[in-house]
Amino acid sequence: MKFVIDPRLSHLDEAELAALAERYFVGERVGDLVREYRLQCTPNQLYRLIPPRILLDHNCEACGAPLIQVRRAAGALSLGLDATRCSACRHRVNGSCRCDACEAKKRQRVQAEITRQRAEVEAYCRGRWDYREVQHNPEDLSVNTAVALLALVRSGGWLSDTSVGRIDASGIPFAPEGPLGDNLLATLVSSGLVAPALDSPMDAFETTSTSMQVFTDRVHWRILAASPMLLVRQLEQLCKFGEWPDAWDNDIAELQLALAVAECREFADFCLTERGLPAVGHHAAEVLFKNLLTDFAVSQCFRIIWSGAMASVDFIARTGSSRRHASNFFVGACQRWADRARTDGWIIKPGFRNGRRPRSQLSHVLNDVFFGIGERGFNEPLRAFSMNLQHLT
Numbered sequence: 001m002k003f004v005i006d007p008r009l010s011h012l013d014e015a016e017l018a019a020l021a022e023r024y025f026v027g028e029r030v031g032d033l034v035r036e037y038r039l040q041c042t043p044n045q046l047y048r049l050i051p052p053r054i055l056l057d058h059n060c061e062a063c064g065a066p067l068i069q070v071r072r073a074a075g076a077l078s079l080g081l082d083a084t085r086c087s088a089c090r091h092r093v094n095g096s097c098r099c100d101a102c103e104a105k106k107r108q109r110v111q112a113e114i115t116r117q118r119a120e121v122e123a124y125c126r127g128r129w130d131y132r133e134v135q136h137n138p139e140d141l142s143v144n145t146a147v148a149l150l151a152l153v154r155s156g157g158w159l160s161d162t163s164v165g166r167i168d169a170s171g172i173p174f175a176p177e178g179p180l181g182d183n184l185l186a187t188l189v190s191s192g193l194v195a196p197a198l199d200s201p202m203d204a205f206e207t208t209s210t211s212m213q214v215f216t217d218r219v220h221w222r223i224l225a226a227s228p229m230l231l232v233r234q235l236e237q238l239c240k241f242g243e244w245p246d247a248w249d250n251d252i253a254e255l256q257l258a259l260a261v262a263e264c265r266e267f268a269d270f271c272l273t274e275r276g277l278p279a280v281g282h283h284a285a286e287v288l289f290k291n292l293l294t295d296f297a298v299s300q301c302f303r304i305i306w307s308g309a310m311a312s313v314d315f316i317a318r319t320g321s322s323r324r325h326a327s328n329f330f331v332g333a334c335q336r337w338a339d340r341a342r343t344d345g346w347i348i349k350p351g352f353r354n355g356r357r358p359r360s361q362l363s364h365v366l367n368d369v370f371f372g373i374g375e376r377g378f379n380e381p382l383r384a385f386s387m388n389l390q391h392l393t
């Protein structure tokens with residue numbers, strides 16, 4: 001590294017220059033140095049003239065050349081802000097260095113950390129799930145497992161012959177908001193038919209000091225059948241010809257009801273929270289919507305829900321009641337409307353899905369693939385498709 005000697009130091013020989021630099025860097029009083037060396041500058045200007053000090057005993061860790069300490073204002077020196085760097089390459093000893101060698105080291109450290117995290121995730125997954133492939137016959141699956149598998153494959157899309165992608169990347173939600181989607185995924189995983197793929201995106205896992213959290217909407221899914229694509233095709237064929245096992249009939253009616261309730265709850269939460277009102281409690285919602293769905297289609301329930309939410313807003317404005325009261329009022333208003341419609345024989349017009357709460361993949365699989373009825377599943381009462389709904393009473 002070349003250093004141009006300032007003319008104001010030109011009266012000093014090499015040894016004097018080195019001694020001046022040495023004494024400056026060890027922190028001697030600048031005023032004394034200026035006087036002693038007969039320098040034509042103020043003490044404040046001295047730091048600009050001082051040549052770098054060569055640290056002969058210290059070599060650059062990147063290239064091996066001697067390190068130098070470059071001039072700094074005396075104030076900065078006293079704060080410990082010395083600037084030590086390589087005399088040959090761009091490496092700096094203190095603070096963040098962006099020289100090629102340090103950047104490469106940083107990349108290596110990042111890569112090593114990724115490899116470590118990946119190994120941790122893999123060990124966790126292998127300890128929690130069994131990744132052996134099993135021969136599955138479509139008829140032996142429960143209906144919830146079969147429906148969940150088809151919805152999962154359609155949401156995530158095939159990544160390979162044995163795995164599908166993350167369901168949050170699909171424009172279509174896996175299930176309506178609420179616990180139904182998680183419950184179905186849990187059923188599917190506990191059947192041993194699928195497990196989070198070991199090469200899932202790293203953001204699907206979050207490690208805390210005590211445990212690891214797995215985000216089921218972000219993982220890739222490994223399907224643990226001998227021939228996953230064949231299994232899915234066989235399932236679709238079973239549905240196409242309505243030749244599914246008798247044992248499925250009861251369970252599929254229950255799942256259809258659970259989906260309808262979940263759609264009503266999602267829509268009610270949407271209508272209420274959009275108007276600044278609290279969502280209805282879990283139990284009250286279950287009771288209300290199961291009652292409504294005994295006679296009305298989901299689309300008609302949507303009309304009742306929408307009107308109930310509007311009436312609740314009016315109720316608050318009229319009476320100055322609390323928002324919590326409005327939630328109770330909403331349940332009562334929906335129930336009264338349904339009761340009047342039944343006793344007076346009103347025809348309730350259908351409501352519509354909101355674009356911000358689109359139809360779920362679960363609805364597509366159940367109503368399009370299994371029942372083959374499409375949106376009639378939304379627009380007609382459940383009784384129309386299922387003979388087995390005694391539990392609704």
Ligand SMILES: [Zn+2]
Pocket residue numbers: 060061062063064065086087088089090091
């Ligand atoms: Zn160097």
Ligand SMILES: [Zn+2]
Pocket residue numbers: 062090091092097098099100101102103
């Ligand atoms: Zn460096």
